Amino acid sequence: MKLFTKGLLLIALPSAIELALLGVVFDMQAQTTAAVERSSDSKQILYQAAALENPVLRQVARVRTGIAAGDPSFMERHAAWVDIGDRLARLEQAVADTSDQAARVQGMREAIDNYRQQALSVAQSLRTGATMTPFATLEGGELPAQVVRFREQLHTFVDEAARLDGERNATLARTRQRQQYALVGAVIGSMLLWAGTAFAFARGIGRRLDVLADNAQRLADGQTLSKPLAGNDEIAALDAALHRTSGLLRIAEQNQAALKVSLQARAAELASVNETLRQETQDNEMFIYSVSHDLRSPLVNMQGFSKELQVSCDELRATVVEAGLPADEHRRLAHVLDGDMQESLGFVRSSVTRAAAIIEALLRISRAGRLEYQWQRVSVGRAVARVVDTLQKRIDERRAVVIVRELPTAWGDPSAIEQVFSQLLSNAINFLDPSRPGHIEIGALDAQQEDSVHSSAPRTRTFFVRDNGLGIPAAYMSKVFRAFQRLHGDVAQGEGVGLALVRRTVERHGGRVWVESAEGAGSTFFVTLPDHPLRH
Structure with missing residues (x-):
């Protein structure tokens, strides 16, 4: 398996488990949020229920004041009845998911509606001048019967709402505690998971990398490498390359040793040849110098003899002129002396000069190597x-x-x-x-x-x-x-x-x-x- 695939697996498996842990944490977060909302709703219901009794009692006071004063206007304040109705409607909507509480709200609504009808009847009687005796009897007690039923339903509702609020608060506390446990468990689990992954990496890939690094150091130090790593990943391939390189280096070292021996032998041979060549060059220079030096003396002699011959020829020419020889003999001797003899002497002198120049060049070459x-x-x-x-x-x-x-x-x-x-x-x-x-x-x-x-x-x-x-x-x-x-x-x-x-x-x-x-x-x-x- 390639290192890339191993790396993906090492990342994918812990990541998948972490996602599962995050799912649990998110679910607990959702449950906590729902519990908080329910607890908040309970407190809101209690607040709304507690705020219902006073408006109803104020309406009872207005009805009785109207009866006592004989003024129906105290009982015709529709805004107060509408407000009470709206409060009951909101309360009923808030407890719609609790059937018992919804029934109690419905009972309170019926009691309030009956009392409102009774108040409207009282107001109608006051406007028509009818007797108030029946209504006085209805209002003669501490509270009207409808209001008493309303209060009983309301108190029962409040008690139940308080009980539900307590349960929801307890549920919220338990949910929050479970959320904390889930969060701590997720963090600890993630740490343990990555620690385990790191341990697996260190034990698997890390150990192989250590072996590879050790083999590389051994190769650098010229030591024998440990056995090749198993597997078909890049680390194994690199380790195999190190072993092949080690083998090639050993072969190269053997070839280098053989080449060194050969070079040493060749160097000794070249040194011997150079020494022989140096000796031969020195001998050649000495030979050239000796030959050139020895040849200069005969050339000097030849040059001197040629001058002597020239002098002798001149003297012989003068003698021939003074001898008064016949014309044919004089002409023949003049031809020999001025023709063939002069040409031969000129050739000898030029040859001697040429030879002297060559000898001088040889001496210059010889001196150039010995200077x-x-x-x-x-x-x-x-x-x-x-x-x-x-x-x-x-x-x-x-x-x-x-x-x-x-x-x-x-x-x-x-x-x-x-x-x-x-x-x-x-x-x-x-x-x-x-x-x-x-x-x-x-x-x-x-x-x-x-x-x-x-x-x-x-x-x-x-x-x-x-x-x-x-x-x-x-x-x-x-x-x-x-x-x-x-x-x-x-x-x-x-x-x-x-x-x-x-x-x-x-x-x-x-x-x-x-x-x-x-x-x-x-x-x-x-x-x-x-x-x-x-x-x-």
């Missing part, structure tokens, strides 16, 4: 300003415009960072499109652009050098930062190691360099440098 950096906070703006000043002559020759934006500081070696921007700016100047004005911009990405470029490395700043030069073909993009890779060799001189040195320097700073370019539209080189000291 000790002086780590400090570097003002990139000042470094770029020095680079622009140094290259200003070339900038003016190419009629280019260089715009330097506001640049943040970075952490690194001042000389190395200056060389990076010097190489990038030189590269941009060399490969400007001669068919349009050159435009070069040096700046840094703002915080929002930083997040979109490298959200995983928030402790670096990204700088850029943007130009509107020749651009880089898509097929050549992967070779840009390789050594001795030259594009547009007919446009600019060099050995093709500048961008390789930039990448080597930036990577040693813990950053990276990349390029975005479109052929014919220009290129943008991006460089990330650390904003805080690196952990070595």
